Amino acid sequence: MQRVIIVGSTGSIGTQAIDFILKNRDSFLVVGLAASTQTSLLREQAQVFGTKNTAQGASEAAELIEATEADVVLNAITGAAGLLSTYATLKTGKRLALANKESLIMGGKYFLDMTSFKGQITPVDSEHSAIAQAMKSGKFSEVNKLILTASGGPFYDRESLEGITLKDALDHPTWNMGPMISINSATMFNKGLEIIEAHLLFGIPYSQIDVVIHPQSIVHSMVEYKDGSVIAQASVADMTLPIGYALSWPNRALNAVRPLEWGARQRWDFLPPTENSMRSINLARRAGEAGGVYPAVLNASNECAVEAFMAGKISFARIIHVTETVFNLYTKQHTNRESAKNPIEVILEEDARTRELAKTVIENMSAD
Numbered sequence: 072m073q074r075v076i077i078v079g080s081t082g083s084i085g086t087q088a089i090d091f092i093l094k095n096r097d098s099f100l101v102v103g104l105a106a107s108t109q110t111s112l113l114r115e116q117a118q119v120f121g122t123k124n125t126a127q128g129a130s131e132a133a134e135l136i137e138a139t140e141a142d143v144v145l146n147a148i149t150g151a152a153g154l155l156s157t158y159a160t161l162k163t164g165k166r167l168a169l170a171n172k173e174s175l176i177m178g179g180k181y182f183l184d185m186t187s188f189k190g191q192i193t194p195v196d197s198e199h200s201a202i203a204q205a206m207k208s209g210k211f212s213e214v215n216k217l218i219l220t221a222s223g224g225p226f227y228d229r230e231s232l233e234g235i236t237l238k239d240a241l242d243h244p245t246w247n248m249g250p251m252i253s254i255n256s257a258t259m260f261n262k263g264l265e266i267i268e269a270h271l272l273f274g275i276p277y278s279q280i281d282v283v284i285h286p287q288s289i290v291h292s293m294v295e296y297k298d299g300s301v302i303a304q305a306s307v308a309d310m311t312l313p314i315g316y317a318l319s320w321p322n323r324a325l326n327a328v329r330p331l332e333w334g335a336r337q338r339w340d341f342l343p344p345t346e347n348s349m350r351s352i353n354l355a356r357r358a359g360e361a362g363g364v365y366p367a368v369l370n371a372s373n374e375c376a377v378e379a380f381m382a383g384k385i386s387f388a389r390i391i392h393v394t395e396t397v398f399n400l401y402t403k404q405h406t407n408r409e410s411a412k413n414p415i416e417v418i419l420e421e422d423a424r425t426r427e428l429a430k431t432v433i434e435n436m437s438a439d
Contacts, residue, residue: 136163143165
């Protein structure tokens with residue numbers, strides 16, 4: 072039986088993980104729960120599993136991880152707030168089921184160097200879970216490229232991004248997700264972050280990571296091998312499968328999702344990304360290839376832009392413009408440099424510096 076801590080337990084991934092564990096209580100024991108919001112739900116979850124180990128907020132979540140004996144931590148916190156939980160998990164030698172891609176993107180090579188055993192980081196993102204499964208079909212040296220699939224979001228066929236409301240942006244065609252990732256999916260920024268995540272998790276050069284639009288969200292990603300074969304992982308669009316795979320690793324989960332109906336007529340489309348979406352993707356590639364604190368800076372720039380859109384301060388069409396503007400201003404003012412400080416301190420400092428810069432940029436745009 073695996074002892075599990077879930078941080079971000081009241082969010083979209085956290086609640087789906089709890090539903091999965093409730094169906095597989097013979098395999099998992101929840102020993103800790105943490106959330107920043109919905110405290111009444113957090114208390115209800117703790118009562119269901121009979122655990123007194125609960126925490127509120129990012130700092131308390133990290134302290135809970137360090138103080139609690141567990142086999143695996145599911146980091147389902149949204150955004151940069153998940154950084155400390157990923158750090159605490161790796162520091163204490165626990166296995167990390169990672170839904171919070173932002174923390175890995177921010178920590179980069181530093182977090183990879185902290186891992187103490189193979190498979191310590193197991194991805195929850197459906198795309199990276201798919202790649203991890205497909206890469207079991209060959210040797211690392213035989214991989215030609217990774218192909219990340221994207222639904223295209225709700226605006227793939229839309230020529231103009233003007234006039235899009237918050238309700239429009241949150242209405243994802245195939246996935247049920249939280250607000251931040253739903254908007255990142257709509258701008259395709261999420262796919263840019265996933266390129267950086269794929270590079271870090273699998274060690275494949277950026278030049279060998281492609282993106283293709285697959286509106287049906289059935290093929291979750293693919294690995295192309297040097298002999299021309301392509302191994303794809305396909306399943307219904309349900310996050311329970313990658314959640315269950317990450318929690319159960321190295322075994323496959325029971326009672327995850329229903330199989331595809333192969334006897335039914337189906338249509339699987341694969342399309343190129345649009346010019347609008349490539350802006351997000353290329354910006355992420357640029358930050359990833361630069362390395363250092365730049366991916367963390369890019370993430371902070373985008374989080375501030377999305378928050379400004381959700382608050383009604385900027386239009387949807389300006390989200391990537393703000394992200395790019397803040398990132399460009401930062402890179403002009405600051406360079407990657409060696410520091411004697413703890414890397415986590417440096418990341419948090421530059422994250423805060425970027426957010427102050429973003430605040431000024433957004434205020435100036437709002438005043439126009």
